[in-house]
Amino acid sequence: MKTEAKLFLFMVIFFAIVTPIYVIMTWDAAVGHPEVIGTTVLVLTLLFCAMIWGLLARTGRSTGARPEDRADGEIIEGAGALGFFPPTSIIPFWSTIAIAIMLLGAVFGWWLTLLGAGLGIYAALGWAYEYYVGDYQH
Template sequence: MKTEAKIFLFLVVFFLIDVPAYAYITYIQDGAVEVIGTTALALTLLASGMIWGLLFLTGRNNGPRPEDRKEAEIVEGAGALGFFPPTSIVPFWTTVAIAVMFLGVVFGWWLTLIGAGVGLWAAFGWAYEYYVGDYKH
């Protein structure tokens, strides 16, 4: 995680320089600090700082990964790639719910309520997909 931490440290340093510079330049041009842009850049600085801190502390506590060591073997990085769920109909119903909600803006708010109901049902489908049928625990 050293490399990722270095990338985000670069972003933190960049935004530490950029935020005051942006505020100063907009103050010179307009006579007042441009609030929205300065706030967006400051929040980007904070987000980059949080990610850098997480990567730095995690890398320090867990030690180097195989990707960070030059003498590492390929087999050291082997393992489970992740969990891939089986086929599901729930994404289709989520898409239908979103489409009906967008059509509700055009044709009437009653249609949006129907879409919200289907969306709620689809959300429960996402949450409880592995508790029914062939995949229940």
């Protein structure tokens, strides 16, 4: 986790430097504020990178050094199960459709957003209870 944390720390420092420069460069004296969308995007990118950096740094400290992080690490130390990978599922498809319908609701009417939210609730429940029904229940 040490290498990944360093990469995200670099991005945090980069966006912490670039964001104020962007705000200064796009400041519009007539309006009294900088360009809104670009500033918002840069601030959110800075915050998201800081969040991921914090998670990786904290996880790296609590779990210790992985074989990839050590100079004397052996390939065999990384052998074994990598984790649990769920079987194929149709639920991500329904989640994508629900999000698309909700976004189209802003264009064609808010009633469509409510329809997409209903489908989104169905998809969220499907993800929550995926392993309690069907072939993969336990």
